[in-house]
Amino acid sequence: MEIKKVKRSEDYSAWYNNLVKNADLAEHSAVKGCMVIKPYGYAIWEKMQAELDRRFKETGHQNAYFPLFVPKSLFEAEEKNAEGFAKECAVVTHYRLKTDPANPGKLMVDPEAKLEEELVVRPTSEAIIWNTYRDWIQSYRDLPILINQWANVVRWEMRTRLFLRTAEFLWQEGHTAHATKEEALAETKQMLEVYADFAENVLAVPVIKGVKTENERFAGADETYCIEGLMQDGKALQMGTSHFLGQNFAKAFEVKYVTKENKQEYVWATSWGVSTRLMGALIMSHSDDEGLVLPPNLAPIQIVIVPIYRKDEEKVLVIEKARAIQQLLRAKNISVKLDDRDNMTPGFKFAEYELKGVPVRIAIGPRDLQNGTVEVARRDTKEKQVMSMIDLEHKMEHLLTQIQSNLYQRALDFRDEHITAVNSWEEFKNVLENKTGFISAHWDGTGETEQKIKEETKATIRCIPLNNMEEKGTCVYSGKPSSQRVLFAKAY
């Protein structure tokens, strides 16, 4: 395959698209707006799933599965939710095709097979799930319900981008039911912490935890908490949301429980999700002109061993040693690939594994056999060093840890350098255009101001950070009084 190289600094969007294709993560499919996730990309997603799933279970959740289709009458029950998603829903109206009498060999929708009630392909599952929870909940003893589902959802977007916004995407959605508001709120915040921990410690992407403004809130939620990341091009990316749904869905679906005191009460709800969009976050946080850069905690291959040899007898010895190293590292639970393909030169392989983001490469040749060494190259810094084979497994364990934290630190430094406090509208526009990143500014708290800023600059309020300090000031746009700064940015 010939690799078309696009520099990150020249055309970020083209660089991103090329990287996704060249690193073999995903490609466009025959269906508009839908992607094929290729095995290497899917392997990374599976590692994300495994890490998240473990955390969900550790916090008491169970997995279940609900239908892809939502009858329209259920979908419209919670009005705000329905309205918010209405314009991007795929709808099933028929259940059968038939051969087209006018067009031999072609099929047509059978007009006889019209559904009595249309089925909405879920853009999110609150409706079908809360309709089910009604039957599951009678008493306070049935609460809480702590369920997560791994699923695909469809949102018919006008414009799509691989991983960041596709018409169909994979995600997990947690849906919990609680007896009290306090408990539901605690759940909402707990899951936000789970997401933040995952983003920072697994993806090595620093995030800001915050609350959305009313304009940006999930349709049907009383409060939306989020984690926001900053990509290398200075644009923000919403990486996960955790919603406090209040009693909105309980009321829409008549989900009540009996308290200890024998009183009927509506149930309190949360929902929370992250999607394959995280793949986009991963790519846009660490990768470079040579290709993908993966944090060791997510890399399907953590270390690749490339053998080097000339003659057959060298090959035998080198491969033998390489296998021994592989065993040694595997015993330490490191995922190691030995690339013994004979029809590629080492140089080709080096480039290929860089493109695929493998964190560490070990090259071993006859010279190393003589000296008892290997050449170790790290993807994040592109440093190479020859090191002794003695205690190699511990050195590699340590190196992987180091790479993980270096990637995080690098992303954190970048992010922190790109949070700029501004106090005037001129400054606001200037920073947004020239420096990019997050802008910390006073805001008068009104949706109108937020809307106007968006229209004039395309920047939105990403969140009101959770650890925000009270600070008196005046709104950067309207000049009205404000009690705290919020974070603005252009976003994906």
Next chain:
RNA sequence: CGGGGUGUAGCGUAGCCUGGUAUCGCGCCACAUUUGGGAUGUGGAGGUCGUAGGUUCAAAUCCUGCCACCCCGACCA
């Protein structure tokens, strides 16, 4: 939905203006020499030129319709 673009071998492309049966690179197959940063040589295989129609002796090329996808905007996770 507006604007722009593309559709030619597995991938990336030339040819289209000015019509004559398709160019080049990568990849693929075989053999040999190679292998410490994207190897080299020799030989080979691979094409309904997106689709339907029209003009013409002749269409990848001109005309008309259709389809698909991509990019930029508005919308959105």
